[in-house]
Amino acid sequence: MTPIVMTPIVASGPTLPLLDDLLLLLLGAMGVAILTRRWRIPYTVGLVIAGMVIGFLRHQGILPSGGEHFELTEEVIFLILLPPLLFEGAMNTSFQKLRENGALIGSMAFLGTLGVILITSAAIRSITDWPWELALLLGTIVSPTDPVSVLAIFREQRVEKKLSAIVEGESLFNDGVVVVLYLLIIRGIDFGWSEISPLEGTLTFIRMIGLGSFIGLTLGAVFNWGLRFIDERLVKVLCSILLAYGSYLLAERLDSSGVIAVVFAGLTMGNSGVRDQMSASTQVSLGLTWEVVAFLVNSLAFLALGFAVDPVLVIQNMSLVVLVWIASVAARALMTYAIGGIDHSMREAFPASWLHVIHWGGLKGAVPIALALGISRAEGISDKGPTMQAVVAGVVMFSMLIQGTTIRLLLQKLGIVRPQESRQRWERHQARAIAVETALVGLNDVAGSTEIDPERLQGIRDRLINIRENIHGDLRQVLEDHPELAAEQVRGVLIRLLHRQRTAVEQAFREGLLSEEALREVQEEIDLLLMQEIPDPVPGSRELRPTNE
Numbered sequence: 001m002t003p004i005v006m007t008p009i010v011a012s013g014p015t016l017p018l019l020d021d022l023l024l025l026l027l028g029a030m031g032v033a034i035l036t037r038r039w040r041i042p043y044t045v046g047l048v049i050a051g052m053v054i055g056f057l058r059h060q061g062i063l064p065s066g067g068e069h070f071e072l073t074e075e076v077i078f079l080i081l082l083p084p085l086l087f088e089g090a091m092n093t094s095f096q097k098l099r100e101n102g103a104l105i106g107s108m109a110f111l112g113t114l115g116v117i118l119i120t121s122a123a124i125r126s127i128t129d130w131p132w133e134l135a136l137l138l139g140t141i142v143s144p145t146d147p148v149s150v151l152a153i154f155r156e157q158r159v160e161k162k163l164s165a166i167v168e169g170e171s172l173f174n175d176g177v178v179v180v181l182y183l184l185i186i187r188g189i190d191f192g193w194s195e196i197s198p199l200e201g202t203l204t205f206i207r208m209i210g211l212g213s214f215i216g217l218t219l220g221a222v223f224n225w226g227l228r229f230i231d232e233r234l235v236k237v238l239c240s241i242l243l244a245y246g247s248y249l250l251a252e253r254l255d256s257s258g259v260i261a262v263v264f265a266g267l268t269m270g271n272s273g274v275r276d277q278m279s280a281s282t283q284v285s286l287g288l289t290w291e292v293v294a295f296l297v298n299s300l301a302f303l304a305l306g307f308a309v310d311p312v313l314v315i316q317n318m319s320l321v322v323l324v325w326i327a328s329v330a331a332r333a334l335m336t337y338a339i340g341g342i343d344h345s346m347r348e349a350f351p352a353s354w355l356h357v358i359h360w361g362g363l364k365g366a367v368p369i370a371l372a373l374g375i376s377r378a379e380g381i382s383d384k385g386p387t388m389q390a391v392v393a394g395v396v397m398f399s400m401l402i403q404g405t406t407i408r409l410l411l412q413k414l415g416i417v418r419p420q421e422s423r424q425r426w427e428r429h430q431a432r433a434i435a436v437e438t439a440l441v442g443l444n445d446v447a448g449s450t451e452i453d454p455e456r457l458q459g460i461r462d463r464l465i466n467i468r469e470n471i472h473g474d475l476r477q478v479l480e481d482h483p484e485l486a487a488e489q490v491r492g493v494l495i496r497l498l499h500r501q502r503t504a505v506e507q508a509f510r511e512g513l514l515s516e517e518a519l520r521e522v523q524e525e526i527d528l529l530l531m532q533e534i535p536d537p538v539p540g541s542r543e544l545r546p547t548n549e
Contacts, residue, residue: 022300028054029299041405044148044365047302048400052311052393054303059310077370079248081297083262085366087244088294089147090172090266097165098267101350104343105166108358109173112335116143117181119334123327128320133193134381137185138388141372142328142395144178145171146365148298153408159416163354167361175367176260180208182371189381212260215251219243219261220268233282237289243269280527281520301366309372313390314397320387321394328395329403332362353414360410364399368392422482429475436468494535501538502526 028050036046098105121139125132147167154164184201223243230236243265251261278286314321336359344352372392375385443461446452479486502523509519525539 025300025303026296028303029296032299032303033295042152042400044146044298044302044363045400045404047299048397051303052314052397055309056311059312077301077366077373078258081301081366082259082370083244083248084241084290084293084297085301086172086175086259086262087240087266088290089168090263091240091270091290093168093172093267093270094161094165095267095271097162098169101162101166101169103347104340105169105173107339107343108166108170108336110177112170112332112339113143113174113177115335115338116328116331117178119331120324120328123331124324127323130384133185133189134384134388137182137189137375137381138324138391139328140178140182140185141368141375141388141392142324142364144175144364144367144371145362146367147171147361147363148365150361150363150404150407153411157408157411159411162350163357163416166350166354167358170358172263173260176209176212176257176263178367179259179371180205180257182374183208186375208255208257209260210256211254212251212257213264215254215256216247216261216264216266217268219247219250220265220272223265223269224272227278233279233285236278236282237286240269240286240290241293279524280531281524284527284530298366301369309389309393310386313386314394317387317390318394321391321398324391325395325398328364333359336362351416353416356414357407357410357416360403361407363403364396368396422478422485426475426478426482426485429471429478433468433471433475436464436471440464440468491535494537495530497537498526498529498535 029047032046032050033043036043117136117139119139120142121132121136124130124138125135128135130138150167151164153159154167184204188201220243223239227236227239230239244262247261247265248258251258337355340355340358341352344350344355369392372389375381375388381388440461443457443464446457479489505514505519505522505526508514509516522539529535529539
């Protein structure tokens with residue numbers, strides 16, 4: 001009998017360096033989110049710093065690179081990262097707020113953006129020996145704004161929603177204008193300006209903007225109509241993702257602006273489909289899904305900046321970086337105060353101090369990064385491409401580190417928001433109350449595990465109880481002085497109770513105590529309550545009230 005020889009099997013699964021890189025990027029994004037939250041700095045500022053560190057390590061050979069590893073290309077930015085970034089912002093923008101401030105938003109997005117491009121390009125031309133076409137290209141790339149960090153600070157500081165709508169609305173539309181101009185300039189550089197007359201360029205610009213708007217509005221309306229016949233909320237969420245990418249791809253196939261198409265598709269769905277065709281549970285799921293998508297996309301875009309640009313090249317061109325950043329900030333100031341000042345003098349629809357915030361809040365973000373990466377394809381600028389990419393990376397870094405970290409101070413200095421001393425006082429007392437309660441619980445554990453004198457233990461306990469009573473007295477005083485905190489406290493308690501009820505109902509369903517129909521009905525009632533300012537404590541509470549009320 002032939003003996004059976006057992007050969008050891010070595011477990012060697014498939015490797016995919018690209019997946020390793022993406023997992024490392026996500027881990028880095030998670031770490032940045034935790035640290036920036038703890039240090040109370042804008043999240044995108046932390047991402048810029050982390051991206052530059054990654055770039056330095058990669059270009060020094062410490063982190064791997066090459067064909068099998070993650071590379072931030074034009075396709076990755078424009079086809080994967082850019083559509084969800086624009087769609088999420090547009091979906092959460094109110095049509096009503098846009099209409100109320102349409103004149104200012106439209107003027108800033110079109111006339112203001114063109115003015116910033118021309119002024120910045122003229123400054124670049126004066127400080128370099130570059131031809132006009134390259135100066136105009138770089139001026140176009142650094143002109144779009146990214147309000148992600150600013151809007152996060154606005155929400156934190158409870159800035160009036162009208163100001164948020166102006167900043168976000170301008171950013172949505174100036175992105176589209178800039179991308180169209182960028183494509184026209186690239187075409188002129190590659191094929192020669194003799195092939196593009198001023199009239200032809202103007203007509204192409206209008207066609208790309210107009211057709212992109214039409215495609216976005218049409219697809220958004222069609223998707224909203226189709227949502228009436230779909231009951232499954234996960235399918236509706238999937239439809240929103242298809243709409244974001246589908247509108248962009250269709251517009252690009254028809255030689256129009258995919259960026260404008262995505263913006264109008266998001267506006268249509270967010271202001272009609274979400275409100276009219278989706279239940280409360282679906283709206284919650286949609287909001288959470290796109291919040292996660294926006295978080296991931298922003299993280300990848302900013303962190304991956306280091307994969308494309310060598311920080312050493314940024315340092316070598318630091319003087320040009322500083323001059324371009326100053327020129328772009330000065331140009332935006334001129335256009336903001338000119339256009340915004342005229343609008344304010346005619347309507348007085350907002351305080352004049354808002355103009356300072358609109359100007360300083362024009363941060364540079366993911367769109368300039370995407371456009372800078374795209375110039376590598378242009379044949380006419382191959383020798384200047386790396387320098388231009390380094391300048392754009394440096395301008396984004398300066399914008400985030402200087403403007404992004406000082407916008408909160410500007411809001412407080414202008415009196416648009418004031419330091420929330422009452423809230424800080426409330427939180428300090430809450431923290432002390434938690435500490436005292438923990439000490440009392442710990443004292444009971446100590447009493448059971450040591451032989452300390454019971455009288456001494458009681459003395460410590462009495463002292464802690466006295467401190468707790470004083471803290472509770474301070475908390476009551478804060479609530480008397482600031483009743484709005486009491487309302488927030490009540491709402492917070494009710495929200496926590498409703499979340500616990502939802503968890504309990506879902507657990508009962510898993511244990512077979514409830515039917516799926518009953519589960520969905522109660523989930524819908526709880527989600528409706530969660531969307532209210534001051535919700536009822538339990539679903540169906542109004543139906544359960546005594547008839548004599």
